[in-house]
Amino acid sequence: MTDLKTLPIEPNLLIEMYRRMLTIRFFEEAIFDVYRKGWMPGLAHLSDGQEATPVGVCMALRADDTITSTHRGHGHIIAKGGQVEPMMAEVMGKVTGYCRGKGGEMHIADVSLGILGANGIVGGGLGIAAGSAFTAKREGKGRVSVAFFGDGAVNQGLWYETANMAVLWKLPLIYVCENNQYTEFTHWKKLTAGEGLAARARAMGMPGVEVDGNDVVAVYQAARELVEAARRGDGPATLVCHTIRYGGHHVGDPGTAYRTKEEMEEWRKKDSIQRCERLLVESGIFSPQDIEATRSEIEARTQNAVQKARQDPFPPVEEVQEHVYA
Amino acid sequence: MSTRELTFAQAIREALDEELARNENIVLFGEDIGAWGGVFRTTEGLYEKYGPDRVIDTPLSEEGYIGMAVGIAMTGMHPVPEIMFGDFITLAMDQIVNQAAKMRYMTGGQVAVPITIRATMGGGRSSGAQHSQSWHAWFAHVPGLKVVVPSTPYDAKGLLKTALREPNPVLFFEDKVMYHKIKGPVPEEEYLIPFGVADIKREGKDVTIIALSRMVHTALAAAERLAQEGISAEVIDPRTLTPLDEETLIQSVCKTGGAVIVDEGYQRFGVTAELAAVIAKGAFDYLDAPIERVAAMDVPIPFSPPLEFATIPDEERILQAVYRVLEGRRAP
Numbered sequence: 295m296t297d298l299k300t301l302p303i304e305p306n307l308l309i310e311m312y313r314r315m316l317t318i319r320f321f322e323e324a325i326f327d328v329y330r331k332g333w334m335p336g337l338a339h340l341s342d343g344q345e346a347t348p349v350g351v352c353m354a355l356r357a358d359d360t361i362t363s364t365h366r367g368h369g370h371i372i373a374k375g376g377q378v379e380p381m382m383a384e385v386m387g388k389v390t391g392y393c394r395g396k397g398g399e400m401h402i403a404d405v406s407l408g409i410l411g412a413n414g415i416v417g418g419g420l421g422i423a424a425g426s427a428f429t430a431k432r433e434g435k436g437r438v439s440v441a442f443f444g445d446g447a448v449n450q451g452l453w454y455e456t457a458n459m460a461v462l463w464k465l466p467l468i469y470v471c472e473n474n475q476y477t478e479f480t481h482w483k484k485l486t487a488g489e490g491l492a493a494r495a496r497a498m499g500m501p502g503v504e505v506d507g508n509d510v511v512a513v514y515q516a517a518r519e520l521v522e523a524a525r526r527g528d529g530p531a532t533l534v535c536h537t538i539r540y541g542g543h544h545v546g547d548p549g550t551a552y553r554t555k556e557e558m559e560e561w562r563k564k565d566s567i568q569r570c571e572r573l574l575v576e577s578g579i580f581s582p583q584d585i586e587a588t589r590s591e592i593e594a595r596t597q598n599a600v601q602k603a604r605q606d607p608f609p610p611v612e613e614v615q616e617h618v619y620a
Numbered sequence: 621m622s623t624r625e626l627t628f629a630q631a632i633r634e635a636l637d638e639e640l641a642r643n644e645n646i647v648l649f650g651e652d653i654g655a656w657g658g659v660f661r662t663t664e665g666l667y668e669k670y671g672p673d674r675v676i677d678t679p680l681s682e683e684g685y686i687g688m689a690v691g692i693a694m695t696g697m698h699p700v701p702e703i704m705f706g707d708f709i710t711l712a713m714d715q716i717v718n719q720a721a722k723m724r725y726m727t728g729g730q731v732a733v734p735i736t737i738r739a740t741m742g743g744g745r746s747s748g749a750q751h752s753q754s755w756h757a758w759f760a761h762v763p764g765l766k767v768v769v770p771s772t773p774y775d776a777k778g779l780l781k782t783a784l785r786e787p788n789p790v791l792f793f794e795d796k797v798m799y800h801k802i803k804g805p806v807p808e809e810e811y812l813i814p815f816g817v818a819d820i821k822r823e824g825k826d827v828t829i830i831a832l833s834r835m836v837h838t839a840l841a842a843a844e845r846l847a848q849e850g851i852s853a854e855v856i857d858p859r860t861l862t863p864l865d866e867e868t869l870i871q872s873v874c875k876t877g878g879a880v881i882v883d884e885g886y887q888r889f890g891v892t893a894e895l896a897a898v899i900a901k902g903a904f905d906y907l908d909a910p911i912e913r914v915a916a917m918d919v920p921i922p923f924s925p926p927l928e929f930a931t932i933p934d935e936e937r938i939l940q941a942v943y944r945v946l947e948g949r950r951a952p
């Protein structure tokens with residue numbers, strides 16, 4: 295039993311974390327449904343199961359901090375304050391989407407919220423994140439930049455090139471590796487030599503910290519320490535969050551051929567949302583009724599977003615040549 | 621208007637200097653561009669003047685610092701990364717093609733990417749196959765990128781200043797053979813040259829020679845020899861590939877009835893092919909002979925001088941191409 299006095303964070307913060315994690319979960323489940331019904335073009339990469347990582351990290355950020363995201367980016371965007379309505383519209387290719395339907399499921403951005411885009415090139419956003427950190431340092435207002443990426447991106451050269459410059463120039467850059475155990479269909483240990491990215495980060499001369507990526511409070515606390523150090527001018531750091539995606543690599547992959555049932559059952563026991571609900575109830579912040587009410591509210595909003603996006607128009611074809619100047 | 625003679629390198633340095641002074645959000649990145657002044661001296665003195673925070677010596681990480689430049693541009697500054705030898709730009713290809721070129725479009729116009737990538741080009745220095753190539757055509761193929769290929773100190777300065785005020789990614793190609801060899805008049809007063817405006821470097825009426833970068837000078841030398849033979853060649857420099865001033869090229873060929881296109885990039889699928897297509901369509905009824913292309917031979921660039929010079933367009937190859945055009949001309 296956790297009581298309020300020993301709760302390591304503010305109750306309101308925990309409630310907000312819970313709401314954002316739930317929003318991600320319902321959003322991803324809704325997209326799966328939208329995809330199966332044929333209401334969206336293309337594919338989708340879902341992050342249900344991983345919610346605690348983006349939420350724990352982003353709750354440690356200020357509004358003017360920036361993030362870069364990945365092909366599996368919906369969670370990062372919601373965690374940084376993205377709204378489900380323009381997200382859902384973007385997924386469906388509608389003109390009301392964040393990127394007017396030009397980005398799509400893999401490229402949602404809201405620059406006004408500091409979301410500098412999701413990236414279809416694995417590891418491709420690391421340069422953008424380092425660049426934002428460069429600008430932040432020059433501005434001198436304590437802003438930080440966070441790069442989200444998966445366990446597959448740690449073997450891209452760009453990580454090492456930017457990490458070297460970030461350490462050299464003390465850039466306020468936090469590398470957040472979401473290790474969801476698999477790079478597409480292959481376990482990360484078959485692809486990555488040594489002890490993983492945290493050890494590599496330390497070898498590059500920056501802190502390398504590992505955390506249970508399904509424990510939103512633990513992620514928040516670890517992120518907060520690194521973010522505050524970066525704000526003070528201590529330079530970059532790496533945070534590795536161990537987690538799992540419940541679904542397949544994308545909506546067309548059931549995710550069962552390369553993972554065992556037992557493995558997934560173990561992970562389900564560590565479900566981030568259930569753990570957060572338990573914490574909320576045990577500490578007396580929420581009653582079971584509050585939990586139910588919150589769930590219904592967020593689920594209804596997600597479903598409304600689906601219905602609204604379905605009715606929204608596609609972009610007029612005349613827009614195809616807008617936003618490009620050569 | 622008072623004018624002095626500057627080298628190509630000095631003109632570039634002056635453009636950087638003026639724009640660094642004008643806009644404190646401009647930062648230069650590159651290998652040995654700072655304290656050392658750049659291996660081609662194009663940033664000489666800028667480190668002393670603007671300091672290590674604006675003229676930044678980078679590690680040998682072309683993908684890394686060009687990638688950073690994309691993020692710097694997206695957060696409101698104007699980075700100017702330099703690629704010492706244009707050949708090395710291959711290491712940064714993803715960041716240029718998949719990131720810089722597309723960010724504005726993919727975000728539905730939310731973000732501008734003001735980044736000016738300076739890269740060298742050009743062979744003829746016995747630098748071997750990995751330090752001599754001219755890769756400007758690759759980038760002209762990519763929607764979202766503006767490609768500038770200046771030929772004179774005057775154009776280089778005016779176009780670079782425009783690039784440094786442009787809110788979109790620009791690839792600025794400097795022929796390293798011209799840096800210290802080509803001198804030309806540059807006004808003391810400030811001026812800018814807009815993109816997408818070709819320049820007629822020499823007027824003529826019998827044949828049009830379109831050339832860019834250092835090849836403009838080779839074409840002008842060829843035109844001078846043709847003049848002695850009583851042939852009047854018009855030499856046109858497109859100056860920017862994207863945007864391209866199609867109209868000026870087409871009008872000239874409509875006037876002369878013949879076209880020779882010269883470029884130091886590779887011939888196949890290259891700049892000469894694209895320009896030939898533009899002219900074939902726009903001036904079809906006025907062409908009196910097949911369009912001639914003179915470009916780099918499609919082989920890796922060899923080291924040994926007689927081999928290397930055999931691969932690069934020269935005056936003689938341009939003359940022969942002009943003769944073929946004139947011979948191919950049907951009797952009226």
Ligand SMILES: Cc1ncc(C[n+]2csc(CCOP(=O)(O)OP(=O)(O)O)c2C)c(N)n1
Binds near residue numbers: 415474477
């Ligand atoms: C440069 C690049 N290589 C390959 C791919 C194809 N691809 C897309 S996602 C992916 C796996 C990425 O794994 P990870 O970084 O662990 O992220 P996760 O999918 O687990 O979230 C691959 C190989 C790609 N998009 N970009």
Ligand SMILES: [Mg+2]
Binds near residue numbers: 474478
């Ligand atoms: Mg993974």
